[in-house]
Amino acid sequence: MSQRVYIFDTTLRDGEQVPGCKLTTAEKKILGPALEDLGVDILEIGFPHSSPGDFEAVQEVSKLLKTATSCALSRAIQKDIDVAADALQYAKRPRIHTGIGTSDSHIKYKFNSTREKVLERAVAAVKYAKGFVEDVEFYAEDAGRSDLEYLCQVLEAVIKAGATVLNIPDTTGYCLPDMYGHKIKYIMENVAGVHNVIVSTHCHNDLGLATANSVSGVQNGARQVECTMNGLGERAGNAALEEVAMVLRQHHHELGFETGIQYKKITEVSRLVSETMGMPVQANKAIVGRNAFAHSSGIHQDGLIKNRSTYEIIDPADVGVEGHNIVLTARSGRRALAYRLDQIGCPLNDVDLNRAYSKFLEIADQKKEVVDTDLAQEIVPMFEKVNV
Ligand code: KIV
Ligand code: ZN
Numbered sequence: 295m296s297q298r299v300y301i302f303d304t305t306l307r308d309g310e311q312v313p314g315c316k317l318t319t320a321e322k323k324i325l326g327p328a329l330e331d332l333g334v335d336i337l338e339i340g341f342p343h344s345s346p347g348d349f350e351a352v353q354e355v356s357k358l359l360k361t362a363t364s365c366a367l368s369r370a371i372q373k374d375i376d377v378a379a380d381a382l383q384y385a386k387r388p389r390i391h392t393g394i395g396t397s398d399s400h401i402k403y404k405f406n407s408t409r410e411k412v413l414e415r416a417v418a419a420v421k422y423a424k425g426f427v428e429d430v431e432f433y434a435e436d437a438g439r440s441d442l443e444y445l446c447q448v449l450e451a452v453i454k455a456g457a458t459v460l461n462i463p464d465t466t467g468y469c470l471p472d473m474y475g476h477k478i479k480y481i482m483e484n485v486a487g488v489h490n491v492i493v494s495t496h497c498h499n500d501l502g503l504a505t506a507n508s509v510s511g512v513q514n515g516a517r518q519v520e521c522t523m524n525g526l527g528e529r530a531g532n533a534a535l536e537e538v539a540m541v542l543r544q545h546h547h548e549l550g551f552e553t554g555i556q557y558k559k560i561t562e563v564s565r566l567v568s569e570t571m572g573m574p575v576q577a578n579k580a581i582v583g584r585n586a587f588a589h590s591s592g593i594h595q596d597g598l599i600k601n602r603s604t605y606e607i608i609d610p611a612d613v614g615v616e617g618h619n620i621v622l623t624a625r626s627g628r629r630a631l632a633y634r635l636d637q638i639g640c641p642l643n644d645v646d647l648n649r650a651y652s653k654f655l656e657i658a659d660q661k662k663e664v665v666d667t668d669l670a671q672e673i674v675p676m677f678e679k680v681n682v
Contacts, residue, residue: 296552299542300518302494303334303535305567306355307341307367309526315571319351325570326355329523330362332563333554334535336518338391341367342381343374349381356385363387363429370394370419379426390423393433393461396440396448413448420455431459433496438464442477446485453487459518460485460493464507467500467530475510482515494518497533499525504533509541512551523567524575524582536560536581536613544607561614581608587619592627595620599633622665624658638666640674649676 306325310317317325322339329337339355340348356364364385368374370392382388394416395404401412416432423430432452437445449460462481464474474497482488495511495518497504508519525534539555546552564582568575577584587610589595597604598620610619618637620630628651635642635650642650650673657672658664 296546296550298517299512299551299553300335300492300494301333301535301539301553301555302336302338302365302518302520303329303522304338304496304520304532305329305522305526305535306351307338308520308528308532309522309524309567309571310340311528312526312531312571312573315526315573317351317571319347319354321570322351322355323358325567327358328563328566330359331556332559333556334362335554336363336365336389338365338367338520340381343368343371343377349377352378352381353384356382356388359386363389365389365391365431368392368419368423370415372419372422375419375423375426379423382427387429388427389429389431389459390427391431391433391461392419392423393431393435394419395435395465396445397436397438398441399439400436409444413451416448417451417455420452420457424456429458430456431461431494432457433461433463435463436465437462437477438466438469438474438497442480445477446481449481449485450487453485453491458491460488460491461496461518461520462493462511462516463496463520464498464504465496467498467504469497469503469507471503471506471510474507475514478511478516479514492518494520495533496520498527499530499532502530504531505537505541508533508538509549512542513549524564524573524579526567526571526573534580534582536564540581540608540613557612558614581613585621586610587615588621589619589630590621590623591625592630595630595633596627599629621663622654622658622669623663624655626654626658626664634666635669635673638669638674640669640677642677646677 339352342349342352352366366378366382368378378390493516495508495516497507519538521533521535521538523535525531539553542551589598594605631654632647
């Protein structure tokens with residue numbers, strides 16, 4: 295039996311915090327329903343108290359969502375919570391996400407406060423939010439660097455105050471997968487009442503470990519993952535939705551988890567997010583990068599043409615990638631050239647292929663990539679039978 299992991303998408307909130315990626319209400323109204331169609335369970339739409347524009351965006355997008363929970367962020371401040379609740383008034387499934395920093399660094403430098411006072415503020419915020427909505431998620435900011443015993447005390451207290459979800463953010467992307475997994479396990483084993491709520495990961499990517507940490511969290515008891523499309527987010531970003539979802543899918547037999555993500559829509563939504571935010575996806579980005587399924591070296595192409603499983607662990611079509619993935623460069627071999635020529639209607643025998651390959655290498659040494667129009671203009675005319 296698979297266990298369900300809930301996908302909490304924060305592209306519109308943490309993702310939007312990337313400099314230059316700010317979204318208008320109209321843009322959030324395009325992306326929100328697209329993310330819901332992708333199958334996310336919870337959509338963090340924004341931080342309503344941060345600006346009138348974000349208040350409006352949360353209100354408008356939450357009206358559009360049919361199945362996903364609409365979530366709004368707030369600090370552990372009554373005014374923030376009032377505004378979040380107001381913005382969520384039309385949501386079918388509203389959730390207030392409130393919280394406070396629990397690491398000694400946050401307590402001392404951000405709040406100039408004490409552990410006791412921060413615990414009191416956490417409890418008060420959750421109780422206050424419960425006055426507006428049933429579903430209240432508590433975040434312990436910088437949990438990744440918080441003292442574990444103290445973190446557990448805070449979590450136990452906010453469960454008693456009515457929290458339904460406990461978010462354990464590795465805000466600074468500091469943890470190693472084992473450390474983060476251990477933290478979640480310890481919480482699962484030592485916090486009274488934890489089995490009546492959902493524990494969530496929220497991992498940042500400062501050391502490139504956000505996906506690994508999120509998966510480790512799930513393996514140790516978390517059942518919600520907070521993530522963003524294309525891994526967007528503060529600084530080096532958040533755990534990438536597409537990576538977490540595909541790790542859980544590709545390792546379903548060993549791990550036994552499932553999500554509601556419609557995998558075939560991943561590429562389309564990734565492109566929509568990238569275009570709407572004006573943030574290109576790096577070419578070698580796992581799952582959604584331009585080169586994620588491209589094969590350029592002769593050795594790899596030869597294996598791939600014989601059998602895809604030699605160099606592909608994911609069928610590109612499973613994430614909605616269409617078209618060929620054999621890229622022709624000066625490192626490509628005869629088989630790949632023959633394959634591409636065949637695909638554009640120019641099958642060649644071995645003798646002709648040798649001639650074609652010599653010409654191909656001349657072109658390829660001058661260019662980064664040889665595309666179909668190069669073949670059509672420079673190689674196909676060498677063989678009269680061809681019709682492209
Ligand atoms: O990274 C973080 O700690 C956050 C919280 C506001 C949830 O984004
Ligand atoms: Zn964050």
